[in-house]
Amino acid sequence: MSELIKHECGIAIVRLLKPLSYYQEKYGSVLWGFNKLFLLMEKQHNRGQDGAGIGAVKLGMPPGEAYMFRERDNSRNPISKVISKQLKLYNDLLERNIIVPEFPWTVKEHWPFGAEVLIGHLRYGTSGGYDKAVCQPYFRKSPWPTRNLMLAGNFNMTNVDQLNERLIGRGAHPIFDTDTQTVLEEIGYHLDEEHTRLYHELRDRNVPNDEIAGTISQKLEPADILAEASRDWDGGYAFGGLIGNGDAFLLRDPHGIRPAYFFQDDEVVAMASERVALMTIFEKTADEVNEVRPGHAVVVKNTGEFYEKQVMVPLERRSCSFERIYFSRxxxxxxxxxxxxxxxxxxxxxxxxxxxxxxxxxxxxxxxxxxxxxxxxxxxxxxxxxxxxxxxxxxxxxxxxxxxxxxxxxxxxxxxxxxxxxxxxxxxxxxxxxxxxxxxxxxxxxxxxxxxxxxxxxxxxxxxxxxxxxxxxxxxxxxxxxxxxxxxxxxxxxxxxxxxxxxxxxxxxxxxxxAFQAAVELNRESGNEAILQEIYAECVSELEKPAEEVRNCVKRLYEPFxxxxxxxxxxxxxxxxxxxxxxxxxxxxxxxxxxxxxxxxxxxxxxxxGDYPTPGGMAVVNRAYIYYYEKKEGRSY
The missing domain is CATH 3.40.50.2020 (Rossmann fold)
Incomplete structure (x- = not known):
């Protein structure tokens, strides 16, 4: 691809299955997990250079202590900047003897990313501008751990307007900046609903107040929440997320459009957008790294329990061929x-x-x-x-x-x-x-x-x-x-x-x-310029139909040749x-x-x-032609 095309974002998740002391003793570094996250992001740097972000959840922190952290950067070389900032803080704490690596609990207590659950994101901006504020992961905060949500994705939704209208219909006030905000609020809504349901159920069963939070955390099922949230999503997507109680997940769309991979051993569960990154950083063979199945989510509970679960009915596999032609390493x-x-x-x-x-x-x-x-x-x-x-x-x-x-x-x-x-x-x-x-x-x-x-x-x-x-x-x-x-x-x-x-x-x-310009020129040269207006009228008419009935009218432009x-x-x-x-x-x-x-x-x-796998794609191509004909610039979704 000789011209620059911005494309797929990158996701990285590292979930340590042992205490930090284990990695200090075995590998000589309490930063083993953090370093793996950095390397996993660096090996996927081709997937996003408009911004980077990292997030963390610390397990088992006592009440009153911070347990969820985030750092983002949108400057040049954002991966290095966001990682360097935290390493600088780590070294400063080290020099002041506030943390002692041989006592990993000091790292966990005083350094934000001395955590067992880590997430990273690489951003290529296709919407929402390029400010630091739109770098992921996005963070939805609450004083209840099981209502905190951090989200990072590789995706575009074609029906964001409808999703936002649904949020508004519930009484929410969504901020129309990026698709990510919309998805975050939708998942967050169902997370809140499930938290509230469990809270009332436990309270009505007279479970002691000091046990309710822990029991909610135990019973919370991220895959079921994702199944409810994703019912009306239209697009290609892979989402990685952390919940404040330490649950982590990676979700893939039902057509498998966006890539997602994972592996598990007795030390770590790791997830990423590209298989080879996991293979290289964790020294795994191709057979040891699994593809997340379309319509499924892989989940790691805060207890370390790991599983893959279907959350949507898998549809015809339509994985992006551009990943193979150009995007992936x-x-x-x-x-x-x-x-x-x-x-x-x-x-x-x-x-x-x-x-x-x-x-x-x-x-x-x-x-x-x-x-x-x-x-x-x-x-x-x-x-x-x-x-x-x-x-x-x-x-x-x-x-x-x-x-x-x-x-x-x-x-x-x-x-x-x-x-x-x-x-x-x-x-x-x-x-x-x-x-x-x-x-x-x-x-x-x-x-x-x-x-x-x-x-x-x-x-x-x-x-x-x-x-x-x-x-x-x-x-x-x-x-x-x-x-x-x-x-x-x-x-x-x-x-x-x-x-x-x-x-x-x-x-x-x-x-x-x-190719579109060539087809337009050929139609004009053959005396068939009227087809341009005809297609425009058809596209306008097509968008008035129910989503599942919309067809791609732009194909007509190419048919004569x-x-x-x-x-x-x-x-x-x-x-x-x-x-x-x-x-x-x-x-x-x-x-x-x-x-x-x-x-x-x-x-x-x-x-x-022009054969789109979802109704939203058919609407987008017709709207894109309308924008072209009306000389209107910008995204058609």
């Missing part, structure tokens, strides 16, 4: 294999684009996130070349002309040329990101390698996805053309992105998608004008069939196909 064994498969699946199109002339083709990739897919394409091309070598050598042998020179000629004819052509200037990218309207400077984000591409060569460059095409036009095509090939072929491992995402990725404005026609128009749109280079640009896209074959367990494809 590629060193996960499954994701690595899938990205290679995505690259290999492009081979037929690439061979056709270079007219089978492998010896005059140079293969490369851009950006770095496309590297694994590039290896997959290269492996598949090598396999096919090897087959050609075998066939040609056997034929030469049968014809009696097999000698060293013949073998050299056969190998040269299909020898794969692989080069590192584009290099991103990270420092320049960082500098530009702090400024606006730096289009000319952005064209220099990439440097190239000169002298390896000849004028008669095809230059094949693998990209993982093409969303808006702006970086291609302003930077990548310009810089690649300086190598002076006869043709530049950009091969995207993702299909054409035609529709907005509303379940976590910040891709909500239709008019910015290069083949994928190849749209790809050809995209190539025209991203080719810079007045560049001085006389070559040709071709853009290839992954097919939907190959996408699903490469990522068989992650079939979420609504941004490619």
């Amino acid at each position: 590629g060193n996960d064994p499954e994701i690595y294999a899938e990205r290679k498969a995505l690259g290999g699946a492009l081979a037929d199109q690439v061979i056709e684009a270079v007219h089978g002339d492998i010896s005059h083709s140079v293969f490369s990739f851009v950006p770095n996130t496309a590297e694994i897919a590039y290896y997959g394409l290269v492996d598949e091309m090598r396999r096919r070349c090897r087959q050609h070598y075998v066939d040609d050598i056997l034929q030469a042998q049968e014809e009696g002309r097999l000698d060293r020179d013949a073998i050299e000629r056969i190998l040269a004819d299909k020898w794969l040329r692989m080069e590192k052509i584009a290099h991103k200037d990270i420092k320049l990218r960082t500098f530009i990101s702090q400024e606006k309207n730096r289009v000319q400077m952005a064209s220099h984000v990439y440097d190239i390698t000169y002298g390896v591409v000849e004028p008669e060569d095809y230059l094949v460059v693998v990209d993982d996805s093409i969303v808006r095409g702006t970086t291609l036009k302003r930077s990548i095509i310009r810089i690649l053309s300086k190598t002076n090939p006869k043709k530049i072929i950009i091969a995207s491992t993702a299909p054409q992105i035609r529709y907005p995402d509303c379940y976590g990725i910040d891709m909500s404005e239709l008019g910015k998608f290069i 083949t994928d190849e026609q749209i790809s050809a128009k995209i190539a025209q749109l991203v080719t810079p004008k007045k560049n001085g280079w006389k070559g040709e640009v071709q853009v290839l896209y992954q097919t939907i069939d190959n996408l699903h074959a490469s990522c068989p367990l992650n079939s979420g494809d609504w941004y490619f196909t």
